[in-house]
Amino acid sequence: MTETSSQPIPEKAKPSLFQQLELDMRLLGMIGAFVILCIGFNIFTDGRFLTPRNLFNLSIQTVSVAIMACGMVFIIVTRHIDLSVGALLATTSAVMAMTQTELLPQILGMGLNNPATWAITIVVGLFVGTLIGAFHGWMVGYLTIPAFIVTLGGFLVWRNVAWYLTSGQTIGPLDSTFLMFGGTNGTLGTTTSWLFGLFATAVAIWALWSGRRAKAAHGFPVKPVWAEATLAGIIAIAILGYVYIVNSYAIPTRRLQRMFEARGETMPEGLVVGYGIPISVLILIIVAVTLTIVARKTKFGRYIFATGGNPDAAELSGINTRLLTVKIFALMGFLCAVSAVVASARLANHSNDIGTLDELRVIAAAVIGGTALSGGIGTIYGAILGALIMQALQSGMAMVGVDAPFQNIVVGSVLVLAVYIDIVYRKRLGAK
């Protein structure tokens, strides 16, 4: 084992345009489906779908499901399922609602808008969510109860624990700082949004470049420069395009006026201020980037995919798959709590039915996004795109005026169709 010569890397036959870009065909397909959906709805709504206002709303409506879908990818990749995420969202939301409206004011004597209230509330919520998730994971991993059963039980338990915590009542109003984490209450403003957009673009390009450099340093084949540049261009347009859109959604004049009055100032005549990036979308971006790094660049992520691909092999390679299961479900619980912050802040209160049916939306988003229920395959960006497509479908149909029952019929059919297309696509690729 002392030879050090590397193998020669032969030149392959000239690859096609798409192969050179090394773009995921599935990703392109999903982006294509999303674009067609948007354009279609835009035509049917006489141009009301592709407005800054609607796209802004679409993005804040997607966040809660998208955040949980990111965690669901890891769950499904390891061949498990979590049917309890909607109920867990409700429980953590109830815990946080009670913490900020009852617990903190009564026990610590902190008023609703005390500057520490929101932080303590969120920490408590995240802790409870993580703990419940870890408990699920312990039952799945160590007691070897199938995840389907554990989380089916959890679905009933946590939905009703939430009910008990609040006595079935709607809890509100919530802390004003807490409200900034969802909906239109918290946005970055136009200047910060542009700065963030430029920063994100720079980071993305740096990531592409450093990946290329690492490969080149070992003499591995790299994409042609033009392909890399095209990819960077697409990313830059996507990021900055989104910033442009949310910046051009102007805060309504009356609302702006109230904001100025609250600060004791008068609003200059004819002032137009854009919303900018919603904080909830920022949270989703942070979650997505972090989990993508986790999936691709950490041992934890590597073990998740290895376990999904072949649980026995993972175990024989010395991976503690039981503990891994606990960690994955704990992460799911944590993300449910994050979603609970976003969802209850967007609605400005905790309602009894918060998160209802979210488990199905979340699973559907992950699956439409290319996560294979047989395990081992799935991407974070796919799940987010899946969530976005589902939300676009739902709100587009609502805008067109499709009956509510029929909306669900369409969404259900699309889920089945998407999975079928995925199966056909995989077969043609020759994989599995």
Next chain:
Amino acid sequence: MQAQDTQKRLSGTGRGSGAPPLVEMRDISISFGGIKAVDHVSVDLYPGEVVGLLGHNGAGKSTLIKVLSGAYQMDHGEILIDGKSVEIDNPRDARANNIETIYQTLALADNLDATSNLFLGREMTTPFGLVNDAAMEAECRKIMAQLNPNFQKFNDPVSALSGGQRQSVAIARAVYFNARILIMDEPTAALGPHETQMVADLIHQLKAQGIGIFLIDHDVHAVMELCDRASVMKNGKLVGTVDIADVTDDDLLSMIILGKQPAQKAE
């Protein structure tokens, strides 16, 4: 002629020097729901020695070595390494004792590429604690260049590899990490003649480095060629352990089939 061969073989091993064996599996038993898969079996292995494990299908060979590799927990028995009793409760314990295994089922994660499989559970990391894929791929290319120079599919999931290519990956994983004790469960089952010869060369090379090898193989000729001793199992029980130098192919075959020690050894 054969006696000379034996001299040469024995001189390389640590056997007969008075030192304790590298591995000693004493009186191992394990059963699966009433079936005694391994029934009071004892085998040992010295540094630089290759011990063949032979037996018909279902004799208990894989089960026995899975006890050593931590995949199964024995019901009864003791494992000693360098004369000291050790607990091997899981594959991590086995790796900590420098035991590496090529499983009959290969135990690869099909959705990951060769590099990820090679380093699974022992990834190289960057100073920031992230996995260093480029460095690992470079190492993977180096070792594959020795084991299977035709291997090129470094960026495909191993599900896209041929049986022999997958086997090379499994072999690479076992030999890369400086094992002291190597377990090979039918390592050449899916290999072509050329690749099989490369594995034979590899075994000689590892043996020369003082590594002890348990080799499970159905090919009696290969066992005669590569091993110093052979332990034969039948229906979970040990038939006997013989010096390869003292037996012929036919002796081994009759041990496997009849479950009896060859006549001249019975004494």
